[in-house]
Amino acid sequence: MLSIKNLHASVEGKEILKGINLEIKAGEVHAIMGPNGSGKSTLSQVLAGNEAFEITEGEITLNGENLLELETEERAREGIFLAFQYPVEIPGVSNLQFLRTAVNAMRHHKGEAEMNAAEFMKLAKEVSKQVDLDPAFLKRGVNEGFSGGEKKRNEIMQALLLQPKLAILDETDSGLDIDALQVVSNGVNALRAEDRAILMVTHYQRLLNHIVPDHVHVLAGGKIVKSGGRELALELEERGYGWLGIKDEEEAAANSAN
Amino acid sequence: MATTDQEVNELIKREYEHGFVTDIESDTFEPGLNEDVIARLSGIKKEPEWMLAWRLKAYRRWQEMDEPNWAHVGYPKIDYNSISYYSAPKRKEDMPQSLDEVDPELLKTYEKLGIPLHEREKLAGVAVDAVFDSVSVATTFKEPLAKAGVIFCSISEAIRDYPELVQKYLGSVVPHGDNFFAGLNSAVFSDGTFVYVPKGVRCPMELSTYFRINAANTGQFERTLIIADEGSYVSYLEGCTAPMRDENQLHAAVVELVALDDAQIKYSTVQNWYPGDENGKGGIFNFVTKRGACIGKNSKISWTQVETGSAVTWKYPSCVLRGDNSVGEFYSVALTHNHQQADTGTKMIHLGKNTSSTIISKGISAGKSSNAYRGLVKFGPGAEGARNFTQCDSLLIGDRCGAHTFPYIESKNKSAIVEHEATTSKVSDEQMFLCRQRGIDPEQAVSMIVNGFCKEVFKELPMEFAVEAGKLLEVSLEGSVG
Ligand SMILES: Nc1ncnc2c1ncn2[C@@H]1O[C@H](COP(=O)(O)OP(=O)(O)OP(=O)(O)O)[C@@H](O)[C@H]1O
Numbered sequence: 090m091l092s093i094k095n096l097h098a099s100v101e102g103k104e105i106l107k108g109i110n111l112e113i114k115a116g117e118v119h120a121i122m123g124p125n126g127s128g129k130s131t132l133s134q135v136l137a138g139n140e141a142f143e144i145t146e147g148e149i150t151l152n153g154e155n156l157l158e159l160e161t162e163e164r165a166r167e168g169i170f171l172a173f174q175y176p177v178e179i180p181g182v183s184n185l186q187f188l189r190t191a192v193n194a195m196r197h198h199k200g201e202a203e204m205n206a207a208e209f210m211k212l213a214k215e216v217s218k219q220v221d222l223d224p225a226f227l228k229r230g231v232n233e234g235f236s237g238g239e240k241k242r243n244e245i246m247q248a249l250l251l252q253p254k255l256a257i258l259d260e261t262d263s264g265l266d267i268d269a270l271q272v273v274s275n276g277v278n279a280l281r282a283e284d285r286a287i288l289m290v291t292h293y294q295r296l297l298n299h300i301v302p303d304h305v306h307v308l309a310g311g312k313i314v315k316s317g318g319r320e321l322a323l324e325l326e327e328r329g330y331g332w333l334g335i336k337d338e339e340e341a342a343a344n345s346a347n
Numbered sequence: 348m349a350t351t352d353q354e355v356n357e358l359i360k361r362e363y364e365h366g367f368v369t370d371i372e373s374d375t376f377e378p379g380l381n382e383d384v385i386a387r388l389s390g391i392k393k394e395p396e397w398m399l400a401w402r403l404k405a406y407r408r409w410q411e412m413d414e415p416n417w418a419h420v421g422y423p424k425i426d427y428n429s430i431s432y433y434s435a436p437k438r439k440e441d442m443p444q445s446l447d448e449v450d451p452e453l454l455k456t457y458e459k460l461g462i463p464l465h466e467r468e469k470l471a472g473v474a475v476d477a478v479f480d481s482v483s484v485a486t487t488f489k490e491p492l493a494k495a496g497v498i499f500c501s502i503s504e505a506i507r508d509y510p511e512l513v514q515k516y517l518g519s520v521v522p523h524g525d526n527f528f529a530g531l532n533s534a535v536f537s538d539g540t541f542v543y544v545p546k547g548v549r550c551p552m553e554l555s556t557y558f559r560i561n562a563a564n565t566g567q568f569e570r571t572l573i574i575a576d577e578g579s580y581v582s583y584l585e586g587c588t589a590p591m592r593d594e595n596q597l598h599a600a601v602v603e604l605v606a607l608d609d610a611q612i613k614y615s616t617v618q619n620w621y622p623g624d625e626n627g628k629g630g631i632f633n634f635v636t637k638r639g640a641c642i643g644k645n646s647k648i649s650w651t652q653v654e655t656g657s658a659v660t661w662k663y664p665s666c667v668l669r670g671d672n673s674v675g676e677f678y679s680v681a682l683t684h685n686h687q688q689a690d691t692g693t694k695m696i697h698l699g700k701n702t703s704s705t706i707i708s709k710g711i712s713a714g715k716s717s718n719a720y721r722g723l724v725k726f727g728p729g730a731e732g733a734r735n736f737t738q739c740d741s742l743l744i745g746d747r748c749g750a751h752t753f754p755y756i757e758s759k760n761k762s763a764i765v766e767h768e769a770t771t772s773k774v775s776d777e778q779m780f781l782c783r784q785r786g787i788d789p790e791q792a793v794s795m796i797v798n799g800f801c802k803e804v805f806k807e808l809p810m811e812f813a814v815e816a817g818k819l820l821e822v823s824l825e826g827s828v829g
């Protein structure tokens with residue numbers, strides 16, 4: 090489904106991704122782990138088409154289609170969804186209006202009829218219950234004053250509403266309490282499907298107890314330095330990144346400066 | 348991500364939807380202004396002597412006045428002798444008594460503007476006093492209003508039929524000498540609306556006037572007077588669009604509101620006059636004086652405006668809070684793009700005890716436009732326990748536009764309380780990226796974000812106006828992010 094070849098990306102002249110190769114098949118769940126600042130969010134944002142990052146080399150295809158030629162919104166309509174590590178607020182725009190606009194943009198793209206306010210309200214209420222978010226949140230401004238955990242659940246709710254082909258979840262488990270982690274994991278598991286791929290960025294192997302990945306990758310210094318199965322996460326937890334010969338961020342930066 | 352400047356510009360460029368000129372023969376004065384012109388104007392309108400005297404007094408006063416230059420706007424000098432001061436639809440001898448008699452060309456114009464009178468009559472229960480150029484040509488819903496005792500007619504009619512009311516209140520809120528443009532208006536006002544709501548009456552429907560500037564080179568000088576007698580309530584809607592043309596057109600209206608004891612007036616405006624093209628050519632000069640006087644105790648006047656049009660706007664709907672416990676409100680959305688310039692705000696003059704006022708101003712600037720909020724909150728010595736709350740928010744789209752805030756506070760009473768909040772924000776790249784990541788078009792995203800920014804004001808508008816306002820912002824913005 091998703092194929093990334095020798096991807097290099099930089100921001101403000103600084104290279105962050107230094108040759109990423111990754112193949113994800115439909116129905117698979119991949120987990121990406123790695124130290125802070127290693128480029129996990131950058132990879133997620135680049136896949137979604139954030140223009141702040143410059144692609145200097147490499148290619149990304151989704152079901153054979155060249156993603157790099159598509160605008161952010163076109164990629165979204167092709168089925169790429171990104172759950173943000175830091176969801177941004179849009180004051181005054183109700184979550185309900187935002188979500189309906191998004192769902193209708195997708196439907197429009199597929200040539201389906203738009204959903205009216207009443208139909209959408211019904212759907213949105215159901216989905217909000219699925220992530221244990223009070224339907225009152227639908228009336229509030231997008232992420233406006235949401236707690237960290239509420240924002241994350243709101244992201245998963247959006248994934249459930251938009252039913253993407255590839256869901257990229259950037260640290261959707263961070264900052265969640267134990268119950269919320271369960272709720273979010275259930276939401277992600279509900280997303281698992283034959284025709285859908287999931288790429289999740291996480292720091293915690295405990296998430297992988299709830300959502301069992303098919304593959305685990307370690308991203309360090311802008312490259313995937315190791316790939317394996319579920320057991321790789323456990324090993325990392327036990328032995329730390331040092332085990333893979335990965336230096337911490339400062340050290341790496343100091344080295345690259347030399 | 349960052350939608351590029353180029354995209355922004357393209358989105359902003361969207362052409363003015365209402366740009367067309369109605370082909371109606373107009374009976375128009377040759378350009379120029381002097382006492383004879385005023386006498387002729389007054390004569391055509393069959394005005395009583397006192398009215399002509401009033402106009403001439405205003406004219407003499409105006410001649411001694413200087414055009415204000417303190418507003419944060421710039422525009423070429425206006426030659427007041429190059430303006431024609433009267434224009435009327437051809438068949439003035441024989442004014443239509445019903446819609447059937449109205450020139451079909453004219454009705455078509457209204458239809459293009461999305462105001463089919465036929466429909467409106469049946470539908471919204473809105474009485475429409477339509478002003479086409481200078482003379483009212485169609486008025487609907489007079490009957491149910493008459494039953495309630497509400498007078499809703501053109502100001503010309505009111506001068507003839509209700510001279511006591513007009514003489515008592517015309518100029519009582521905005522006197523001749525108030526400012527340059529109000530002085531000019533007083534001398535040459537063409538027509539406008541008159542409303543009187545009697546004691547204890549809640550006006551049975553929203554009253555509404557649509558304005559349209561048409562005949563080339565004709566200044567528009569509307570005059571509106573609304574009086575809410577003791578314990579009455581009225582909501583008035585004003586909306587306007589203008590056809591596209593090249594010359595700048597001057598519009599200098601005066602609106603006076605008078606609220607007696609326990610009366611309430613709600614005045615809402617959606618203004619979408621031709622703003623000029625993307626190079627700043629053409630467009631309406633909108634120099635309006637709008638003021639309400641809460642002369643009675645416990646009275647309330649509330650201004651809500653959505654301003655998206657005009658090349659240059661100079662407008663400060665204000666409240667004079669004379670009655671004890673009276674309340675003034677100002678809710679404003681002003682959007683500028685391309686080369687538009689707006690200098691708008693309000694004045695809240697607290698004179699009575701325990702008077703209170705609220706100002707919510709939302710300025711949105713895009714393109715190379717300039718958008719200024721200018722507000723004065725003044726407490727007189729008798730304003731014991733008075734208070735004001737001001738919130739002034741600016742939203743910038745792109746990085747070539749400007750927002751300015753000029754809040755002035757004058758207090759002669761120590762017990763008065765003022766709260767002022769101001770913010771400036773940008774439509775951020777992160778917000779745009781979030782919207783686009785969810786499949787939403789950039790221009791739709793901007794419009795959604797801007798609408799969200801304006802929510803507090805939109806909710807003050809009557810329902811049908813709120814929808815129109817949202818649409819208007821979308822049209823005026825169509826893209827625009829930096
Ligand atoms: N817009 C930007 N401008 C400058 N530097 C940036 C920008 N975005 C990312 N970076 C830098 O790129 C590197 C990778 O950041 P990224 O957010 O991808 O890391 P991450 O692996 O997601 O880290 P974390 O685990 O802390 O979320 C960091 O050094 C970061 O400071």
Ligand SMILES: [Mg+2]
Binds near residue numbers: 129260
């Ligand atoms: Mg990250």
